[in-house]
Ligand SMILES: [Zn+2]
């Protein structure tokens with residue numbers, strides 16, 4: 155889990171053939187669940203669609219590393235829960 159987003163453990167994929175896992179639905183659900191009414195309205199005003207369950211899956215392979223304590227940190231800044239590297243909300247919305 156990276157900032158609450160789920161990926162397969164072996165390959166860092168949101169949608170993984172090898173592991174037969176698809177976390178997109180759960181991740182999308184969580185994204186919408188965390189948004190306020192105003193945020194949802196402003197997206198609608200801007201004509202931005204909410205990500206659907208068939209969107210391009212995210213991949214975090216090589217983006218994060220596990221610290222000795224087992225917590226994930228980004229490779230670029232060694233930051234746990236890095237806002238820049240783990241800004242998945244923005245990435246799925248921009249897609
Ligand atoms: Zn996998």
Ligand SMILES: [Zn+2]
Nearest residue numbers: 228231236239
């Ligand atoms: Zn980072």
